Each structure stands twice: as structure tokens, then as C-alpha cells.
Amino acid sequence: MPTIRAPAKKQTTTLTVAVKCRPLSQRECGRDIVRVKNNKEVVVLDPDLSKDYLDRIQNRTKEKKYCFDHAFGPQSTNLVRPFFLESLYLEAFIFIMFLTVEPKFFLPSFCSQMEHYFSQEAVPSKGKLKQKFLLAVTATPHCVLVLFLRLKDTYQKCISTIISGVVQGLNATVFAYGSTGSGKTYTMVGTQHDPGLMVLSLHTIFDLIRRDKSSDEFEVTCSYLEVYNEVIYDLLEKSSGSLELREDPEHGIVVAGLRCIKVHSADKILELLNLGNSRRKTESTEANATSSSCIHPTRSHAVLEITVRRKQRNKYKNQVMRGKLALVDLAGSERASETNSTGQKLRDGANINRSLLALANCINALGKQQKKGLVYVPYRNSKLTRILKDGLSGNSQTVMVATISPADSQYHHTVNTLKYADRAKEIKTHIQKNIGTIDTHVSDYQRMIDSLQIEVCRLKKELADKESQLSVKPTETTADDELSCLNVLSQEISENVQERINLQKALFELEETNLRNRTELQHLDDAIAKQLVSEKDGTVSEALRVRRQDILDNIRDNDEAGINYRKEIEENEKHRCQLQGMIEEAIGNNGNKTYLRILSQYRLLGMANTELQFEMAMREQIIHNQREAQRNLWNLIMGLGLEEKQIFDFAAKQGITIEDWTVTRYPGLSNRGKSPNLASGGYAPFSYGLSINQCRRSSCICQNHQRVASKSFSQDRWDLSPTFCREKHHSFYYLLAHDNSPPCVRFRRSSDNWVSGGHPISWFGTPDKLPRDLRKSYPEITPVSSCNEIYLPTPALGADFGQGQKDIMWQNLYSKAPHGAISSSSQDMVKGPIVGHGRTVNGFLGFIPSEQSFSTHSLNHSVQNSNPSNHPSLSCSHTFTNQSFKT
Numbered sequence: 001m002p003t004i005r006a007p008a009k010k011q012t013t014t015l016t017v018a019v020k021c022r023p024l025s026q027r028e029c030g031r032d033i034v035r036v037k038n039n040k041e042v043v044v045l046d047p048d049l050s051k052d053y054l055d056r057i058q059n060r061t062k063e064k065k066y067c068f069d070h071a072f073g074p075q076s077t078n079l080v081r082p083f084f085l086e087s088l089y090l091e092a093f094i095f096i097m098f099l100t101v102e103p104k105f106f107l108p109s110f111c112s113q114m115e116h117y118f119s120q121e122a123v124p125s126k127g128k129l130k131q132k133f134l135l136a137v138t139a140t141p142h143c144v145l146v147l148f149l150r151l152k153d154t155y156q157k158c159i160s161t162i163i164s165g166v167v168q169g170l171n172a173t174v175f176a177y178g179s180t181g182s183g184k185t186y187t188m189v190g191t192q193h194d195p196g197l198m199v200l201s202l203h204t205i206f207d208l209i210r211r212d213k214s215s216d217e218f219e220v221t222c223s224y225l226e227v228y229n230e231v232i233y234d235l236l237e238k239s240s241g242s243l244e245l246r247e248d249p250e251h252g253i254v255v256a257g258l259r260c261i262k263v264h265s266a267d268k269i270l271e272l273l274n275l276g277n278s279r280r281k282t283e284s285t286e287a288n289a290t291s292s293s294c295i296h297p298t299r300s301h302a303v304l305e306i307t308v309r310r311k312q313r314n315k316y317k318n319q320v321m322r323g324k325l326a327l328v329d330l331a332g333s334e335r336a337s338e339t340n341s342t343g344q345k346l347r348d349g350a351n352i353n354r355s356l357l358a359l360a361n362c363i364n365a366l367g368k369q370q371k372k373g374l375v376y377v378p379y380r381n382s383k384l385t386r387i388l389k390d391g392l393s394g395n396s397q398t399v400m401v402a403t404i405s406p407a408d409s410q411y412h413h414t415v416n417t418l419k420y421a422d423r424a425k426e427i428k429t430h431i432q433k434n435i436g437t438i439d440t441h442v443s444d445y446q447r448m449i450d451s452l453q454i455e456v457c458r459l460k461k462e463l464a465d466k467e468s469q470l471s472v473k474p475t476e477t478t479a480d481d482e483l484s485c486l487n488v489l490s491q492e493i494s495e496n497v498q499e500r501i502n503l504q505k506a507l508f509e510l511e512e513t514n515l516r517n518r519t520e521l522q523h524l525d526d527a528i529a530k531q532l533v534s535e536k537d538g539t540v541s542e543a544l545r546v547r548r549q550d551i552l553d554n555i556r557d558n559d560e561a562g563i564n565y566r567k568e569i570e571e572n573e574k575h576r577c578q579l580q581g582m583i584e585e586a587i588g589n590n591g592n593k594t595y596l597r598i599l600s601q602y603r604l605l606g607m608a609n610t611e612l613q614f615e616m617a618m619r620e621q622i623i624h625n626q627r628e629a630q631r632n633l634w635n636l637i638m639g640l641g642l643e644e645k646q647i648f649d650f651a652a653k654q655g656i657t658i659e660d661w662t663v664t665r666y667p668g669l670s671n672r673g674k675s676p677n678l679a680s681g682g683y684a685p686f687s688y689g690l691s692i693n694q695c696r697r698s699s700c701i702c703q704n705h706q707r708v709a710s711k712s713f714s715q716d717r718w719d720l721s722p723t724f725c726r727e728k729h730h731s732f733y734y735l736l737a738h739d740n741s742p743p744c745v746r747f748r749r750s751s752d753n754w755v756s757g758g759h760p761i762s763w764f765g766t767p768d769k770l771p772r773d774l775r776k777s778y779p780e781i782t783p784v785s786s787c788n789e790i791y792l793p794t795p796a797l798g799a800d801f802g803q804g805q806k807d808i809m810w811q812n813l814y815s816k817a818p819h820g821a822i823s824s825s826s827q828d829m830v831k832g833p834i835v836g837h838g839r840t841v842n843g844f845l846g847f848i849p850s851e852q853s854f855s856t857h858s859l860n861h862s863v864q865n866s867n868p869s870n871h872p873s874l875s876c877s878h879t880f881t882n883q884s885f886k887t
């Protein structure tokens with residue numbers, strides 16, 4: 001029996017930002033300009049002491065003040081404070097001494113004693129006692145409060161809560177950001193006497209595992225990598241080559257080939273950590289030689305990743321929770337121009353700054369996003385931001401530790417760091433337990449990759465055999481030359497493919513962002529129109545207008561970025577054609593054609609493998625959407641106010657088992673009518689998935705709330721049904737209307753068509769857009785066969801969005817092709833069974849006929865073509881159509 005599980009609850013949280021100011025070092029002979037107040041406020045004084053009183057009171061100073069979740073002054077250490085160093089401990093000490101010398105206060109009859117002292121004149125030393133009593137009364141809450149705050153102040157407290165989450169299957173990221181020599185490594189790695197966050201968190205993890213009372217099985221693994229010059233190296237390997245980033249549907253961004261070591265104690269990881277640290281790239285720069293206390297600044301970004309797998313032994317036996325803790329020590333954020341570096345050093349600086357600039361841009365965009373709507377976040381601009389993507393906006397509880405120096409010479413760096421930290425406060429992440437599930441089509445892809453890899457191995461072997469045969473031939477040198485030329489070409493072509501994949505993914509994300517922006521714009525327009533109608537004087541709320549303008553700006557910015565990406569893809573394509581031509585020529589001119597052909601085939605297979613991985617990444621997005629849809633379905637079920645029993649009965653009738661029911665109580669949706677979308681007739685902010693079914697086939701989330709017309713054969717009129725949901729999910733396609741006619745239309749996927757059986761026959765499209773004369777000529781749709789086949793006119797859907805589909809061939813909509821027909825463009829009619837379709841881009845529905853074979857050339861076409869159904873993401877998958885879309 002198929003099973004469904006209630007989705008894990010998602011919790012939105014903001015980034016925790018802590019600032020740590022290191023002590024002034026002996027090498028720095030400047031002034032201390034940083035003040036930390038109340039463990040939260042950071043004041044940076046104006047470094048210019050010559051400013052007169054007037055300047056200061058008129059606020060013409062460069063003094064800056066920021067407030068954060070935590071702020072640590074120069075005296076703070078990574079774990080505990082030295083005793084008696086701080087006034088708190090002194091206060092506490094005095095108080096304890098006071099209590100010890102006055103044992104009467106410990107008596108149980110404390111209150112009555114006090115009454116006695118103050119009511120009876122007989123007590124000779126009343127004045128002294130009263131004084132002591134008042135001191136005790138005022139000191140107690142003060143000490144307790146300050147003690148509490150100070151205890152919270154330690155780093156252990158600051159991050160231990162998120163670390164306990166890692167053992168429960170949550171993700172967490174901690175990264176230190178700051179200029180060179182500001183104390184990032186000290187904070188993250190620490191010293192023997194003052195261990196850093198990496199060490200402390202490891203101890204916490206193992207402590208938690210040791211203290212765990214359940215019978216669950218734990219497995220801790222760790223990896224340590226560095227990003228240097230935009231190249232990823234494994235710090236746990238002695239001489240690691242460069243590693244590639246890959247997007248895994250289940251685990252997010254992963255580094256292919258990175259060593260992951262199983263560890264059983266914190267000490268073992270510390271050993272590895274020390275080993276890895278000794279391999280990090282360090283350099284001495286001008287900036288540091290003069291201005292900082294750091295002699296060998298690190299030039300790379302280091303990421304320690306600790307994964308805790310928890311195999312449950314209770315009733316959810318097959319569940320595996322997987323928590324991930326990423327601890328990141330970034331390189332210094334100073335600008336390359338400030339380091340007076342040249343040559344290799346300048347290149348390092350530029351690359352470090354490229355990563356940090358990309359990180360800063362992501363922080364800026366994410367910060368802006370919280371205030372202004374959806375902004376494209378350029379994660380793809382550097383390896384670092386791709387690695388940190390989850391930590392910045394995805395499923396992770398994240399702590400940013402901004403490190404600063406108190407020296408006046410570092411004023412600009414300090415203020416810059418604090419500015420970014422301040423923006424980062426706005427960033428929101430969504431945490432959710434990583435509970436292991438197995439997705440069938442993901443494993444299908446994995447199987448395909450595996451078989452491709454086997455094929456690659458076979459060819460490799462064949463190649464080696466050929467090579468050994470060739471090595472005895474006299475024409476060795478010429479062959480070698482040609483080979484090395486071919487190698488260079490192949491290398492270039494694989495880089496070219498990688499670049500194109502990155503560009504397409506970026507474009508895809510960008511369009512997703514803008515799609516959501518457009519949906520919000522539509523909602524805003526509706527809201528503004530409603531307000532205009534209801535308010536007679538025609539005044540529209542300023543907030544709505546401002547928001548609308550912001551979204552329009554974002555759309556424009558994103559569109560511009562999209563145009564650039566498209567241009568880059570075109571360039572990339574041209575380059576690829578040139579390279580391919582050169583390879584062909586090289587093969588043609590060569591005597592050892594068979595060998596070269598194998599070599600070329602081997603390279604191409606490697607590329608196919610890469611493209612397949614890209615395809616997997618796209619699928620991941622679709623899976624993500626499906627999960628989102630499933631979550632919304634749960635919301636919807638909860639919103640219907642049905643009894644638990646009713647839902648279980650219904651599910652049982654459909655042959656579905658519901659697992660883990662308890663976690664699905666979503667706030668605000670517990671009662672019928674509470675859902676704003678259902679009750680008010682407004683549009684739902686997201687697509688609501690409405691299918692639970694056993695078969696997992698192709699999938700697609702469609703644009704929500706598009707007006708759809710349906711025509712019932714019993715009545716002779718069109719019913720305009722503005723849907724609040726329109727979604728095809730797995731092998732069904734659902735439509736719900738706000739009103740009651742028809743309340744729900746469901747399309748089932750038959751062996752080769754979409755069938756609407758038992759429900760009114762419906763036509764998808766927008767009749768108001770249907771030209772009048774055509775309406776006359778095609779007054780109704782005739783079912784093609786007895787099983788009520790229907791056609792989904794994709795151009796008509798596109799037309800609803802005004803996406804350049806003016807000349808729609810309406811006759812296509814009524815074609816009576818024997819196997820069902822869906823046009824993949826406005827002009828062509830493609831015959832053949834529909835095996836699935838891709839995804840909506842700008843509200844456009846794209847279908848892929850299974851029997852149509854696409855060449856890589858279609859990619860080129862799709863990039864230039866304004867038809868959104870030919871989106872590059874779809875085209876890329878065309879290469880694999882026959883395997884990947886047939887289910």
C-alpha cells in the first residue's frame with residue numbers, strides 16, 4: 001500500500017548575528033575606538049580626535065552605533081571569562097562574602113527576622129542591619145540578572161542551542177566574517193587555551209550524543225575543504241586536486257569527490273582539523289604587515305562540515321534524520337587594492353574578493369528581499385556563495401559572527417563589516433528536519449548516472465588498450481601532438497558545458513524569482529483595483545503603491561540580468577560550435593581515427609554525465625515544488641476542518657496510508673474558512689497541490705489563479721471559473737474553482753492522453769481571448785473519443801500572459817489527432833503520446849512529446865526563441881527525453 005507522510009514542519013527564523021571585537025594587539029599602537037554595551041550594542045567612535053565639540057553635538061562625527069543579537073567585547077573569550085576580570089564577578093563575590101558574614105540571612109525565618117529587626121526598637125545596631133538588608137535586597141536581583149546575561153554571553157550559549165538541533169536532524173551554519181586579522185580564525189578555530197567554535201561545537205555534539213537517552217544509532221562524519229582562488233581543495237587529503245560542486249536533489253550542494261571521514265570522538269575531529277589547518281593557504285600581505293596583528297593571514301575560505309545521521313529505532317524505524325553543521329572561516333574581506341599585491345597575490349586577492357563580494361551581494365539582496373519582495377540572489381557568482389546557499393536562505397539555522405578590530409586604523413573595515421552584519425540581521429532562513437525519504441525518480445537518475453559511469457569506465461579501458469597499442473608505433477610523436485591538442489579541446493569543451501549549465505541554472509532561478517514577483521504584482525494590482533472601487537475618492541494606500549513600485553523595480557533588474565545571462569548562453573553556444581568543429585577536424589585529419597573517436601566519445605559521455613547531473617538538479621527543483629505542493633495540500637486538508645478520522649477513512653478508501661499525522665497542524669489553517677484564499681475568494685499566494693496518488697509520473701506546477709473556462713455539455717454556455725488552484729501533479733491534473741460550476745475538474749493521464757472522465761468536459765484556455773469569429777466557428781469542443789479526451793492548448797495558456805503568442809493557431813486546439821495532440825509551438829502540431837511536461841515559466845505550460853527527439857541544436861533555438869515553453873531548462877532535458885521522461 002502506498003504511503004504518504006505529513007511534511008515536516010517548516011519554521012522561519014532570522015539569521016543570528018553576533019559581533020566580536022578582539023583586543024588591541026601589541027603591534028597596533030593606535031587608539032581603541034570600539035565600545036560594546038549591554039552585550040548587544042556596538043559603538044564605533046570617530047577615529048578623528050580633532051573634531052571639535054560643535055561637530056560632535058551636531059552629529060557631524062563619524063561615530064556609528066549598531067545593535068545585534070549578541071556583542072562581545074575585547075575581554076570575552078570563546079568559552080568562559082577569566083574569574084574576577086569583570087565587575088560582575090566582583091559584585092557576585094562581594095555579595096557572597098556579605099552573606100557568609102551575616103548567617104542570619106540564611107535562616108528559614110528570613111522574613112520574620114527582617115520584620116523583627118525593623119519593628120523592634122530594641123535592636124541596637126538597627127541602622128547597620130538596615131543598610132545590609134538594603135544592600136542584599138538590591139544586590140540580589142542585580143547579581144542574578146547580570147549573571148544570567150553574562151552566562152548567555154559566552155559563545156557556548158550563543159550556539160549550543162543550534163548545535164543541539166543538528167543532532168535532531170536540523171541544519172546549522174556558523175560563519176565568521178571580517179577583515180584580515182580581525183579574529184575570524186581565533187573565533188572559529190581558536191587556540192589551545194581558548195578553543196574556537198569548531199572545537200566547542202564538536203564537543204557539544206559528542207556530549208549530546210553521549211547523553212542521548214533514546215536507542216537511536218548515531219553516525220558522525222566530517223569533511224574539511226577550502227576554497228582558494230575559486231578552486232575547491234580537500235583539506236583532509238594530502239595533495240588534493242581541484243574538486244567540483246554538484247547539486248544533489250537530496251543533499252543540496254555537494255562537493256563531488258570530497259573526503260568524508262567517519263569519526264567517533266571529538267578528539268579525532270580535532271586531529272583532522274589541525275591537519276587541515278596546517279594545509280590552508282596563508283600569505284603575508286602588505287595590508288597585514290602594516291595594519292594588523294596577523295602575520296600569516298589565511299587566503300582561503302575554510303568550511304568544516306559535520307554531519308550527524310540519526311537512525312531511529314522507535315516506531316519510525318526506517319527514518320533517518322540527517323543534521324548538518326557547517327562551520328566556515330572566511331578569508332579576510334579587505335580590498336585587493338589595499339594590499340599592494342601584484343601577480344599571483346593580486347590574483348588571490350581578486351578571487352578572495354570575488355567570493356566575498358558575491359557573499360556581500362547575496363547578503364545585500366537577501367536583506368533587501370525581506371523588505372522589498374523577491375530579488376534575484378546571485379549565489380552562482382562564486383563557489384563560496386554556492387556552498388553557503390543553504391546557510392543563507394535555505395534550510396539552516398545560521399549564525400554570522402562578524403569580527404572586528406578595535407584599532408582606529410581599522411575604522412573603515414570595522415564599519416564595513418558592521419554594515420554587512422546589520423544587513424544580515426534581516427535575512428530569513430527556513431528550518432526543517434531532514435528526514436530521509438527515497439524518491440523513485442531521483443534513484444532512477446542515480447541509476448542512469450551509474451550506468452553512464454560504467455560506460456565511461458569501459459571506454460576508459462578500451463582507451464588504455466589502444467594507448468598501449470599505439471605506444472609501439474613509430475608515428476608516436478605526431479599522434480602525441482594531435483592527442484594533446486585534442487585533449488586541450490576536450491578540456492575546453494567540458495569547461496564550456498559546465499559554464500552553460502551554470503548559466504542555465506542561474507537563468508532558471510532568475511525566471512523563477514520573477515515569476516513569483518509577477519504573481520505578487522498581480523495580487524497587488526487586484527488589491528489596488530479593489531481599493532479604487534471601494535474608496536470613492538480614489539486614494540490608494542501609499543504602502544501598496546510603494547510595494548508595487550519595488551516589485552516592478554525588482555522585475556526590471558531581474559529582467560536585465562536575464563538578458564545578460566541569455567547573451568552569455570548564446571556566446572557559450574557559439575564557442576561550443578567552434579570547439580566541436582575543431583574536434584571534428586582534428587579527428588578527420590588523424591590517422592588513428594578509431595582511437596580518437598573513442599577518446600571523443602569518452603569525453604562526450606563525460607559531458608553527458610555532467611548534463612545529466614544538471615538534469616538531476618532541475619528535477620530537484622521540481623521535487624522541491626512537489627513537496628511544497630504537498631505541504632499546501634496538507635494546509636488545505638487542515639483548512640477544511642475535517643475530523644482526523646474522516647481524513648483517515650478517506651485516505652484508506654483511496655488506498656493511501658497516512659504516516660506521522662501529528663506534525664501537520666499548521667498555524668492559521670485549523671478551521672474551515674480560516675484560509676483567506678478559500679473564504680474571501682481571493683487568490684492563493686502559491687499553487688496549491690491537490691493530488692495524492694499512487695503513481696509518480698511526470699510533474700508540473702502550474703500558474704495559479706489563472707482564469708479557466710469550462711464548458712459543460714449539459715448546459716450550453718461557457719462558465720468562467722477563476723481558479724484558485726490549477727495544478728497538475730503526478731499523473732493527475734486538478735482544477736478547483738472559486739465558485740461552484742464546476743467545483744472541481746480533474747484530468748487523468750490515460751496511456752497517451754489527458755482524460756477527464758466523469759466530470760464535465762472542460763476546455764483549458766481563456767475564452768475572453770478567443771477571437772469572436774473563431775468562437776462562432778468553434779462553438780464547442782467535441783470529444784475525440786468515447787473516453788472524453790481533451791486537449792490542453794498550451795499556446796492559449798501562454799496567450800493569457802501576453803507572452804508574445806498573438807498569432808495562435810486556434811484550430812490546433814480542436815484538432816482530432818488520433819493519439820492526442822499538443823502543440824509545442826504555435827505553428828507546429830506534434831503528434832504523439834504525451835508523456836509528461838516540464839514546468840511553467842512565466843505562467844506558460846510546456847509539454848514534451850515523448851516521440852519527438854531533440855537535438856542539442858534545440859537548445860540554441862530555445863534560447864533565442866521568446867516562446868517561454870522552449871525554456872532552456874526544458875531544452876536541456878530534451879537530450880534525455882526518451883529515458884528521463886518516460887516513466
Ligand SMILES: Nc1ncnc2c1ncn2[C@@H]1O[C@H](COP(=O)(O)OP(=O)(O)OP(=O)(O)O)[C@@H](O)[C@H]1O
Pocket residue numbers: 021022023025074076077178179180181182183184185186187293294296297298299330331332333403
Ligand atoms: N578574542 C581574541 N583574544 C585574543 N587575541 C585575539 C582574539 N581575536 C584575535 N586575536 C589575535 O589576533 C590575531 C589575528 O587573529 P586571526 O588570525 O584570528 O585573524 P583572522 O581574521 O582570522 O585573519 P585572516 O583573515 O588572515 O584569517 C591573532 O594573533 C590572534 O591571536
